[in-house]
Amino acid sequence: ARKGRHEPVRGTFIPCLAFGRFPLCLVPCALCPQVVHRLLMRLVLPELLDQLPHDHPDARASRRDIRRLNALAGTPRWWRRELPRLLRPGERVLELGAGGGELAAMLRRHIPALEIDGLDVCPQPPDWPADARWHNVSALDFQGYAAYQVVIANLLLHQFQDDELRALGERLRAGPRVLVFTELTRRRWQHLVMVPARLIGINHVTRHDARVSFSAGFRGSELATMLGLEASEWNLRTRQGLLGLYRLTATRR
Secondary structure (H helix, E strand, O other), rough: OEEEOOOOOOOOOOOOOOOOOOOOOOOHHHHHHHHHHHHHHHOOOOHHHHHHHOOOHHHHHHHHHHHHHHHHHHHHHHHHHHHHHHHOOEEEEEOOOOOOOOHHHHHHHHOOOOOOOOOOOOOOOOOOOOOOOOOOOOOOOOOHHHHEEEEEEEOOHHHHHHHHHHHHHHHEEEEEEEEEEEEEEEEHHHHHHHHHHHHHHOOOHHHHHHHHHOOOOEEEHHHHOOOHHHHHHEEEEEEEEEOOOOEEEEEEE
């Protein structure tokens, strides 16, 4: 490679995964650092679930799938263990992308006297508690972060472009004491996790969105960096699980 391009061998035309051209490179694609770099670049694409009406049968099936996959990955158990140790008495929690309210409902059952509100662009769930607030607005447009000491989100932030995460980070840094996010890890092989999904009845919307979501996931300290969380101001803890989960916990120093 020279000046960012592969040098072709004349007379042979094979598509190059890194540059979309038709050279034959002497380096196998699996070993080419430029190809690997392209494959590992964060790519945010639209998800089908976000384009379907909330009550569409495929949307309901996909939300059911997500609950099943979360349970399989141990996500509810992790939230029940992680959040109580971070909370202080009287602190109010805000869940971003609260959806149908399942995570908040589960946390209320397991954490006594928990005060948790929800935020989402979708309508308030019919069984949402009367004493809990529901903010029907995008996380990027919400102006009330200063009213919350703890902000959490489950599988939401990968839907945001890098510049949107920077804008969200500016708002979060001005208010909450604790941030807890579960996301997806971006790896070359991660899409293989969904190969057997059809065999266990996973909906086509979920299968599509899983591939898209893994491509938009995070690696290492990327999420904290995009949100502008400096190690001098926050205690940062990032974990990446075998099944593709990515978890970030940030507490103010």
